[in-house]
Amino acid sequence: MHTLATLSQDYHGSVFSNPTVLAAGILGVSASSLANVIRNGAGAVTTKSVGPAARAGHPNPVVIATDGYLLNAVGLSNPGAEASVEELAAAVRGCSAPVIASVFGSTAQEFADVVRVLDAAKPAFFEANISCPNVGSEFGRPFGTDSAAAAKVVEEIKGETATPLIVKLSPNVPDLVEIAKAVCAAGADMLCAINTVGPGMLIDLAARRPVLANRSGGLSGPAIKPIAVRCVYDLYRAVDVPIIGTGGISTGKDAAEMIMAGASLVGIGSAVYYRGIDVFAKVARELDAFMQEHGYAGIGQLRGCAHDA
Amino acid sequence: MTHDRPTFEFPTRSRTGEVPRMLPVRKVADEAQGMRTLFFSYPLDAAPGQFVMLWLPGVDQKPISVSYQDGALFGITVAEVGPFTRRLLQLKSGDLVGVTGPYGTPFTLDRKRPRAILVGGGCGAAPLGLLAERAAAEGIAVDLIIGAQTERALLFRERFARRRRITTHLATDDGSVGHAGFATDVLARLLDGTDPSDTRVYTCGPEAMMRTVAQLCAARDVPGQVLMERYMKCGFGVCGQCCIDGSGKRVCVEGPALSFGEILAHAEFGKYSRDASGHPVRKGQRGCETR
Numbered sequence: 001m002h003t004l005a006t007l008s009q010d011y012h013g014s015v016f017s018n019p020t021v022l023a024a025g026i027l028g029v030s031a032s033s034l035a036n037v038i039r040n041g042a043g044a045v046t047t048k049s050v051g052p053a054a055r056a057g058h059p060n061p062v063v064i065a066t067d068g069y070l071l072n073a074v075g076l077s078n079p080g081a082e083a084s085v086e087e088l089a090a091a092v093r094g095c096s097a098p099v100i101a102s103v104f105g106s107t108a109q110e111f112a113d114v115v116r117v118l119d120a121a122k123p124a125f126f127e128a129n130i131s132c133p134n135v136g137s138e139f140g141r142p143f144g145t146d147s148a149a150a151a152k153v154v155e156e157i158k159g160e161t162a163t164p165l166i167v168k169l170s171p172n173v174p175d176l177v178e179i180a181k182a183v184c185a186a187g188a189d190m191l192c193a194i195n196t197v198g199p200g201m202l203i204d205l206a207a208r209r210p211v212l213a214n215r216s217g218g219l220s221g222p223a224i225k226p227i228a229v230r231c232v233y234d235l236y237r238a239v240d241v242p243i244i245g246t247g248g249i250s251t252g253k254d255a256a257e258m259i260m261a262g263a264s265l266v267g268i269g270s271a272v273y274y275r276g277i278d279v280f281a282k283v284a285r286e287l288d289a290f291m292q293e294h295g296y297a298g299i300g301q302l303r304g305c306a307h308d309a
Numbered sequence: 310m311t312h313d314r315p316t317f318e319f320p321t322r323s324r325t326g327e328v329p330r331m332l333p334v335r336k337v338a339d340e341a342q343g344m345r346t347l348f349f350s351y352p353l354d355a356a357p358g359q360f361v362m363l364w365l366p367g368v369d370q371k372p373i374s375v376s377y378q379d380g381a382l383f384g385i386t387v388a389e390v391g392p393f394t395r396r397l398l399q400l401k402s403g404d405l406v407g408v409t410g411p412y413g414t415p416f417t418l419d420r421k422r423p424r425a426i427l428v429g430g431g432c433g434a435a436p437l438g439l440l441a442e443r444a445a446a447e448g449i450a451v452d453l454i455i456g457a458q459t460e461r462a463l464l465f466r467e468r469f470a471r472r473r474r475i476t477t478h479l480a481t482d483d484g485s486v487g488h489a490g491f492a493t494d495v496l497a498r499l500l501d502g503t504d505p506s507d508t509r510v511y512t513c514g515p516e517a518m519m520r521t522v523a524q525l526c527a528a529r530d531v532p533g534q535v536l537m538e539r540y541m542k543c544g545f546g547v548c549g550q551c552c553i554d555g556s557g558k559r560v561c562v563e564g565p566a567l568s569f570g571e572i573l574a575h576a577e578f579g580k581y582s583r584d585a586s587g588h589p590v591r592k593g594q595r596g597c598e599t600r
Contacts (some may be wrong), residue, residue: 027549027559029587036557046547048587056585059599061362061407063543066326074542079588079597190493206331206405207366248485273327273547277559 002255006291006298007284009264011242012164012189014098014124016265018043018284019255019299022148023048023076023246023269024102024127024168027277030125034099041281043265044098044259044264047088048298049129051104052114054080057261059213065262066200070270071200079116088121091189098124100166103157112156114150119161126163128153128188131170131195139181144195156187157229164189166244171197173222177219184239192244192267193231197224224248229261236262250274254284260306327545329364329407334400335382341422342461344432345398346376346386350406353383353455354571356415357440358513358536358566361385364407364543369393369423372541372561374513376437385465386434412544416440416534416566418447422509426452426533428496430514430520434464437513445474452499452508456492460485487567493521505531510569512536520579523569525539534566541588554575 007018010031021044022028022037026083028048037045053302057077064071078084081103091099102125105111115126130153131144134206143149150167157165167183169176180191196218202211210216228247235243246267296302330350342345355375356363365372366430371393377384386393416436418425421557425444429437434455441451451474459481469475478495479487488495497530498508510533512522519535526533539551539560546562553560555575558567572578583588584596 021526026547029549029583030552030557031553032554032557033549033559036552054359054515054565054586054588054597057542058600059368061364063545063547064326064328065545065547066328070547074548077542077586079586082589091497105452202328204329204366204407207407207524209366211329211364211407213369258551263566270547277546295505 006296007288009010009193009299011156011264012043012125016098019259019281019287020283021244021265021267022046022088022280023267024129025072026269026272031087031094034091035094037277037280038065038095038097040278041284041285042097043280043284044100044124046100046102046127046267047091048078049076049102049104050075050088050114050118052081052082053077054083058082061211061213062217063298064211064217065221065273069219069221069271071202071212071217071219072196072260073199073212073214074097075214081114083148085117085121087093088123089119092094092122096110100125100127101103102127102129102168104129106157106302108143108152115157116160123163125190126161127166127168127192128157128212129168129195131168143215144179145173147179150179150242151182154183154188158187162234166190168192168195170195171247173238176231177234180235184241188241190242191235192238192246193235193302194224194228194247197218202298220247220252221274222248225254229257232258232263232307233261233306236307248280252283252288252290255287256290256302260304261303262304262307264299264303325596327409327543329370331360332408334402334404334406336402340386341457341464341466344388344462344464345384345385347397347406348382349375349385349406350382350556351408353384353411355411357443358416358436359411359412359413360565362412364409365393365396366405366407366572368396370407372412372544374536376435376438378439386438387433387483390595397520411546413561413565414563416443416511417534418449419509419532420447420449422449422507424450424452424503424508426454426496426508426509426510428454428492428512428514428518429464429498430456430492430518431462432464433514433536435444437511438468440511441469441475445472449474449511451475452493453480454480454499455474456480456491456518458482469520471550490520491521493518493525496522497525498529500525500529503531506527509533516579519579524575527569527573532569534568535572537565537572540585548586550583556590587591
């Protein structure tokens with residue numbers, strides 16, 4: 001895809017040719033898949049979350065999709081940090097756009113251990129997944145919902161690496177802004193908001209049981225866009241770091257709305273289902289058309305403009 | 310105030326979404342040693358090579374190719390390869406199975422080529438059954454080569470015995486019936502007497518066999534497709550579990566049918582695939598499994 005001049009931005013030494021970022025957990029298993037997503041227009045890509053040890057994840061079904069939403073509980077499947085270094089290095093080598101390495105752990109120290117191992121692959125950013133809703137209290141929960149615990153994760157990771165750090169926030173908390181302020185004070189370089197909502201559940205009437213093997217799963221897709229936009233709007237007022245606005249973005253106008261709320265970049269995941277793998281190129285092209293039509297010269301003029309009213 | 314309605318079309322999806330519909334097993338038919346076909350009363354509209362995701366509540370959900378389909382019924386043919394297929398083979402008439410799909414890029418029939426050679430190994434021959442029927446109905450002369458370790462394990466030995474335009478060739482490792490040796494030996498013999506511009510070849514089965522088929526055909530400029538199998542989580546293109554190294558294509562969307570030229574360009578073809586954790590595992594070795 002040709003670079004659209006009005007859409008290009010730089011953050012922490014990385015060039016994002018357009019604001020679309022592949023969200024963690026979608027198409028991020030292998031280097032070849034990440035490179036394919038970039039060929040389909042993504043401005044940056046995020047790996048599937050990597051933890052300290054190999055996990056097969058939950059049995060199927062792990063994803064359900066409907067017109068309005070996806071429900072997923074994959075269960076943090078990943079080969080473990082040591083076995084992922086080579087794949088991540090191949091992704092960094094093979095991708096012409098920034099590669100964000102998503103990481104998780106069950107303790108702050110585990111987050112730091114994973115980062116130490118993966119740092120050898122030189123990703124452009126790490127993203128701390130402190131907010132996966134699908135593994136009960138096993139991972140993510142205590143960090144994503146407690147500002148002191150979340151800040152501790154950031155401190156441990158920052159003590160381990162100079163690679164810039166994104167923190168992915170859960171919307172399923174009483175006070176998102178409090179957690180955001182805590183992780184920024186601890187040194188987070190960017191925020192990604194939001195992870196999936198809920199968790200939710202779908203019960204099949206004939207089978208008389210929840211469809212997902214994990215019973216419940218995180219809600220994503222068009223249904224959660226208003227929540228994501230509100231969260232980003234609140235975060236933009238409270239913190240100074242760039243925000244990757246994620247949640248329900250499927251079109252260029254969705255992206256424009258998220259950027260008006262305060263996002264610098266926009267995460268895209270579930271829309272791969274709704275619009276195909278080239279959704280990244282489509283959203284970038286539609287956003288460019290919207291900006292041209294309304295006379296915006298760059299993302300900077302659009303960012304946060306909903307706060308001026 | 311008016312709001313923009315969604316301006317996009319669903320490119321690959323039905324509007325009903327990817328939620329299983331519970332269907333009762335209509336009947337069960339023994340096919341060959343350890344292999345059975347489950348039939349469902351449902352007007353599935355799958356093209357040959359496409360698959361459905363089958364959900365056994367409380368067990369698992371897996372992609373399985375469609376082997377029979379007539380507008381009112383469809384069937385899937387399975388052998389026991391693990392706990393999921395073991396449970397599938399225990400199902401009786403009336404038991405409920407959750408079905409989503411059909412999914413994936415199917416085999417492509419080429420009406421300009423009057424001949425099709427289909428090469429199936431073991432239970433991998435299952436989707437070739439539906440393909441043989443469709444190709445013959447299009448007026449294409451079909452040679453169906455079925456290979457197995459021994460006579461009793463041969464799938465669809467009698468299915469096309471009285472069908473016009475379908476000739477079945479058998480190959481067994483132990484020589485108990487048909488050619489003593491590989492299905493690919495029979496293919497090589499048939500290709501030697503064939504005009505490459507008349508023929509298209511299709512294969513499904515063990516990856517080593519499919520690799521030999523693809524190489525034999527590529528060397529003779531005979532086009533065709535393999536039907537790939539990879540560990541799948543979602544089945545509809547979002548999880549990334551089944552992406553193949555090289556192009557990064559999704560076996561569940563851009564596959565499972567991939568052209569010989571395309572698949573031979575992938576280093577992992579016949580060598581390794583990813584387990585449930587996403588780690589590459591060499592063919593024949595066990596990887597990380599759920600539960």
